[in-house]
Amino acid sequence: MKLSILIYDGFTSLDAIGGYEVLSRIPGMEVEWVAARRGVIAADTRYLGVLAFRDLGEVTSTDILYVPGGPGGVRCETDEPLLEWIRAVDRTTTWTMGVCNGTAILAAAGLLKGRKATTNWFYQDRLPQWGAEFLPVRYHRDGKYITSAGVSASIDAGLFLCELIAGTQIAKTIQLGVEYYPDPPFSERTPAEAPEDAQAIIRAFDEGGGEALLELVPPFSGTYPVVGRQAAQKSAA
Amino acid sequence: MDIAIALYDRFTALDCIGPYEVLSRMPGARVRFLAKDAGPVCTDTGMLTVLAEASLADVPAPDIVLVPGGPGDEKAIADGAITAWIARAHETTKWTTSVCTGSVILAAAGILKGLEATTHWASVDRLERYGARYTEKRVVRQGKIMTGAGVSAGIDMGLTLVAAESGEDFAKAVQLGIEYDPQPPFDCGAPGKAPPQLVEMMRAFSNAHRAAAGA
Numbered sequence: 001m002k003l004s005i006l007i008y009d010g011f012t013s014l015d016a017i018g019g020y021e022v023l024s025r026i027p028g029m030e031v032e033w034v035a036a037r038r039g040v041i042a043a044d045t046r047y048l049g050v051l052a053f054r055d056l057g058e059v060t061s062t063d064i065l066y067v068p069g070g071p072g073g074v075r076c077e078t079d080e081p082l083l084e085w086i087r088a089v090d091r092t093t094t095w096t097m098g099v100c101n102g103t104a105i106l107a108a109a110g111l112l113k114g115r116k117a118t119t120n121w122f123y124q125d126r127l128p129q130w131g132a133e134f135l136p137v138r139y140h141r142d143g144k145y146i147t148s149a150g151v152s153a154s155i156d157a158g159l160f161l162c163e164l165i166a167g168t169q170i171a172k173t174i175q176l177g178v179e180y181y182p183d184p185p186f187s188e189r190t191p192a193e194a195p196e197d198a199q200a201i202i203r204a205f206d207e208g209g210g211e212a213l214l215e216l217v218p219p220f221s222g223t224y225p226v227v228g229r230q231a232a233q234k235s236a237a
Numbered sequence: 238m239d240i241a242i243a244l245y246d247r248f249t250a251l252d253c254i255g256p257y258e259v260l261s262r263m264p265g266a267r268v269r270f271l272a273k274d275a276g277p278v279c280t281d282t283g284m285l286t287v288l289a290e291a292s293l294a295d296v297p298a299p300d301i302v303l304v305p306g307g308p309g310d311e312k313a314i315a316d317g318a319i320t321a322w323i324a325r326a327h328e329t330t331k332w333t334t335s336v337c338t339g340s341v342i343l344a345a346a347g348i349l350k351g352l353e354a355t356t357h358w359a360s361v362d363r364l365e366r367y368g369a370r371y372t373e374k375r376v377v378r379q380g381k382i383m384t385g386a387g388v389s390a391g392i393d394m395g396l397t398l399v400a401a402e403s404g405e406d407f408a409k410a411v412q413l414g415i416e417y418d419p420q421p422p423f424d425c426g427a428p429g430k431a432p433p434q435l436v437e438m439m440r441a442f443s444n445a446h447r448a449a450a451g452a
Contacts, residue, residue, distance in 0.1 A: 012258070013254050013257075013258065014254055014255060014258040014415060017250050017251050017254040017255075017285075018251065018255075020250070020285065021249070021250060021251035021388065021389075024282045024284060024285075025282075030284065031282065031284035031285065032284070033285065040288060045257075045261045045268065047257070047261060047267075047268040047269065047270065047290075048254075048257065048268075048270060048287060048288075049270075049287060049288035049290070050285070050286075050287050050288075051277060051285075051286040051287065051288070053286075100416075120416060121416060138418070138419075138420040139420075149416050149418075150415065150416035151258065151414075151415040151416050151417075152255075152392060152415045152416055152417045152419065153416055153418075155251075155389060155419070155421075156419060156420050156421055156422065159421060159422050159423070160422045163422060163423075168423070169435065171422070171423065172423050172425035172431065172435060173425075173431075173435045173438055173439055175421060175423060175425045175426050176425055176426060176427070176428070176431045176435055176436065176439050177387075177388070177439050177442070177443070178251065178387060178388035178389045178426075179337075179357060179358060179386050179387030179388050179389055179390055179426055179427060180388070180389040180421055180426040181375070181421075181424070181426030181427045181430065182389065182392070182393065182417070182419035182421065182426075183375050183376075183393050184393065184396065184412055184417050184418070184419065185393065185396050185397055185400060185408065185412070186396070186405070186408065186409045186412050188409055188412075188413070189412075189413075189417075189418035190413070190418055191413055194409060194410075194413055195406060195409065197406055197410070199410075199413075201407070201410035201414070219269075219290050220288050220290045223275075224288060
């Protein structure tokens, strides 16, 4: 079985790695990392470079299409060639999965029209513009579409999909293998429960901090040209 | 705040990506993924490659050290570069940390002698062979040393460290930022919660994987 993970400049790596770390352990699973062009993709923090060894032209079909979120995902929502590729590959998949605002990318491609889905906390009001209904759940299945809440929810959703693909025994063994009995240090689990200053920090990040990050130059880009970086979009003052 | 994450062939990605996602949000944090040689480093699945921006030798004195685990750990220990780097860096770090069998590497570097630490549940004997005392906790702190249990425990460890370093309110914001409100579909994440045959199956797989990585 093949898992194709789409990555792009400014994606959030835990969105992808959480799901990858569990799904890749299904016996026989092959994983490929796909981007607009082959090469190094810089994650949102600019500190991590991940190798995409397939480009869009090489991937015409797969079993699982996996789309993570991140600040760079906003640009994907209006990237017509990318959305067209997503639609085309989705026609061949057994499962199509979106994590965090990766769900919005699937929605922008038209895949979630009339469907129910989840996404990160601050995207819930945006999903309906593409005809999807937001559900405030950790992960959700609507037909072959698996969607999850933000970032760390990729692990929970990944295990859920592991069970759908390989059965409960294998999924439980994988959970054991990654020693997943999570124990968050703080009891405030959702923005509604959070102190006001915590809410302010995450809202500030969501409302513009992401774009500021994308302006940063990945430190390795001198040696390894980075694919798809559009830091020069804003014109110099 | 210079954070150095030491990679090696066949490390487990989530071990360090989880905590990196959290630590990188601290004010003034500057994260560098390092390896013996700068360049591409392959993870344990053989299907993910990430970049080490610089070599260990380029960053001898970081503020925070993070060492992930993985089937490649014994080979990395035998090679010696990573353990020598840890031993030297540890003299001046603010925090020395590990996730999963990264604690076995810390122990092999000699910095856990007589100290309590945690590791992946299937590697307890290897941790203790290097002089550490296994404690069955998800995150263990001994002074400036913080160790996390297997793989996914890195997120919990990272948040604990952010709280110690940047305060609870900031750490709460980071926990929210990664939406860490876990709802695993099953409760089978530790040997005590799992049927014995799954534990044995996982242990056998882990041993085989490590043997193959050392080949």
